[in-house]
Structures are given as C-alpha cells and as structure tokens.
Amino acid sequence: MEDASRILVVDDDAGIRDVLGDYLSQHGFIAYQAASAREMDDVLAATQIDLIVLDMMMPGEDGLSVCRRMGGKGAPILMLSAMSEETDRIVGLELGAADYVGKPCNPRELLARVRAVLRRQDATRSATGGAVATFAGWRLDRVRREITTPGGREVALSRNEFVMLEVLMENAGRIVRREQLLERTRVSGRDANERAMDVQISRLRRKLSEDGSQELIVTIRSEGYLFDAVVDKEH
Structure with missing residues (x-):
C-alpha cells in the first residue's frame, strides 16, 4: 500500500462519503474523508493527498469557493456536482477542477475518472x-x-x-x-x-x-x- 494513491472524499453527506471511500479502498486506493472544507484543510495539512473528490454544494464554504481558494495548486480536484446546468460545471473547470462527475454518482464512473486524472498527472510529469x-x-x-x-x-x-x-x-x-x-x-x-x-x-x-x-x-x-x-x- 506504500505506493497507493491517497484520495480525499469531501462531502457533507456521510452516506456518500462512506460508499465512495469504501469503493475506492476496494480498488487499491487509500481513502480519506472530510465532511466540510475545514475538515478538508485539516487532512491536507497532515497528509499528502494525490486527488480530492469534492462536492460542489456544501454548507459553509462550497466546492466552487474551495477551487477558487486553491487556485489550481496542490492535489487535483474532481468535482461532484448535482447541478443540472452545464454552465455551473464549466465554472468549476475554469476555477481549476480537473474533472467533474454528476450526482447521483456511479462509483464505477468515479473510479474511472479518478484513474484518468491520475494518469494525466503521471503523463505530464514524464513528458515535462x-x-x-x-x-x-x-x-x-x-x-x-x-x-x-x-x-x-x-x-x-x-x-x-x-x-x-x-x-x-x-x-x-x-x-x-x-x-x-x-x-x-x-x-x-x-x-x-x-x-x-x-x-x-x-x-x-x-x-x-x-x-x-x-x-x-x-x-x-x-x-x-x-x-x-x-x-x-x-x-
């Protein structure tokens, strides 16, 4: 497990966090959870995270605000969005999210998107x-x-x-x-x-x-x- 990628799932819904965290763990990742942007910051301060799965709509600081604050630096962000308007998802991408998955979320699709984002990270490191x-x-x-x-x-x-x-x-x-x-x-x-x-x-x-x-x-x-x-x- 030393080489396993570390994924942080940030969502105020404990059920979604558990389902996604368990699914990622079953497929070889080390999964962490956070219920809010503040808890996310605590995990990031203590652990090297390779990718963040972030809910767009959360009480307190929402996902778009987190993307804006992080400014595209640090771990890539895969946004979870229940928004039906495509413009809302585009805003997330423009603020620095690497990808998005619609809610309700199919864990298999999320897994595929996570792997794709990490592959792109690796490809960029190799090419540059x-x-x-x-x-x-x-x-x-x-x-x-x-x-x-x-x-x-x-x-x-x-x-x-x-x-x-x-x-x-x-x-x-x-x-x-x-x-x-x-x-x-x-x-x-x-x-x-x-x-x-x-x-x-x-x-x-x-x-x-x-x-x-x-x-x-x-x-x-x-x-x-x-x-x-x-x-x-x-x-």
Missing part, C-alpha cells in the same frame, strides 16, 4: 522531464505549479490553464490539435466545453503577454495551436 522549464525568459515550476514572468513576477494560472501550457510546451514548435488539449484537460467534447477551453486558451494567451512579452500561443486556423518558443528543461 525536470521540475523546472524555461521559455522566452519565463520560468515554470511543475512541482509548485507556479509560473513567473521574465521580470520575476508570479502569474496565477488555473489548473486547466497550467495543464494546457504544459501540453503546448511539450510540443513547442509543433501544432497541438484542440482534441489533444481536450483530452489532457479532461474537458469533454461537447460544444459548450470546447467553448470553455477556447476561453481558457484566450486567458492563458493574455496572461503570457501581460508584461509585453511576445505572443507565444499562435492559433492555426482549423488545426489548433502552436507554442512559438524554445523550451529548456532543468533536471
């Missing part, structure tokens, strides 16, 4: 090589999930913006198709979510040009995006 990469004077720290401008100022990125930047950097000088970005950020192929991805790309492009830097993300019409910079990796 070292912990730090630089491009056009910028510095990206993969472990701390931080990016700093050529002038040394830290720029805040959502989790999906960070992942998209890593994908573009991995393929610097080559066209990255939109489908590749959708797969890596786990935004589904429905039109509304594709639009959300395009919005995130626009925000990422704007953040990378805030202090007068050259345009680094080039749109290739009908094909995808190209990262126009040389990337150096530090090991």
Whole structure:
C-alpha cells in the first residue's frame, strides 16, 4: 500500500462519503474523508493527498469557493456536482477542477475518472522531464505549479490553464490539435466545453503577454495551436 494513491472524499453527506471511500479502498486506493472544507484543510495539512473528490454544494464554504481558494495548486480536484446546468460545471473547470462527475454518482464512473486524472498527472510529469522549464525568459515550476514572468513576477494560472501550457510546451514548435488539449484537460467534447477551453486558451494567451512579452500561443486556423518558443528543461 506504500505506493497507493491517497484520495480525499469531501462531502457533507456521510452516506456518500462512506460508499465512495469504501469503493475506492476496494480498488487499491487509500481513502480519506472530510465532511466540510475545514475538515478538508485539516487532512491536507497532515497528509499528502494525490486527488480530492469534492462536492460542489456544501454548507459553509462550497466546492466552487474551495477551487477558487486553491487556485489550481496542490492535489487535483474532481468535482461532484448535482447541478443540472452545464454552465455551473464549466465554472468549476475554469476555477481549476480537473474533472467533474454528476450526482447521483456511479462509483464505477468515479473510479474511472479518478484513474484518468491520475494518469494525466503521471503523463505530464514524464513528458515535462525536470521540475523546472524555461521559455522566452519565463520560468515554470511543475512541482509548485507556479509560473513567473521574465521580470520575476508570479502569474496565477488555473489548473486547466497550467495543464494546457504544459501540453503546448511539450510540443513547442509543433501544432497541438484542440482534441489533444481536450483530452489532457479532461474537458469533454461537447460544444459548450470546447467553448470553455477556447476561453481558457484566450486567458492563458493574455496572461503570457501581460508584461509585453511576445505572443507565444499562435492559433492555426482549423488545426489548433502552436507554442512559438524554445523550451529548456532543468533536471
């Protein structure tokens, strides 16, 4: 069990926590539980967590507020949402959630989504090589999930913006198709979510040009995006 991933289930419904926690434990994960955002913070302070399963609607601080506060740093978040409106789920993704599962939740679907998010984390670590990469004077720290401008100022990125930047950097000088970005950020192929991805790309492009830097993300019409910079990796 030393190599088992640690999953934290955060939901104010004890029945849901028990069902999901037991199911994850039966499939090789170490499952922790929290009934609120405050209890979640206590667990995170004491334990290295690899992924958080977080209910969107909770009394006190809700899931969207937690995503906003965490800012895409730390363990990836898989949102549990009973919201029927797709825009509500898109907001969660834009605030940094790695994926979402609708409620009532099928434990088998949750398990598949958990595994997919963890696989993407592993793939990103392998592809980016070292912990730090630089491009056009910028510095990206993969472990701390931080990016700093050529002038040394830290720029805040959502989790999906960070992942998209890593994908573009991995393929610097080559066209990255939109489908590749959708797969890596786990935004589904429905039109509304594709639009959300395009919005995130626009925000990422704007953040990378805030202090007068050259345009680094080039749109290739009908094909995808190209990262126009040389990337150096530090090991």
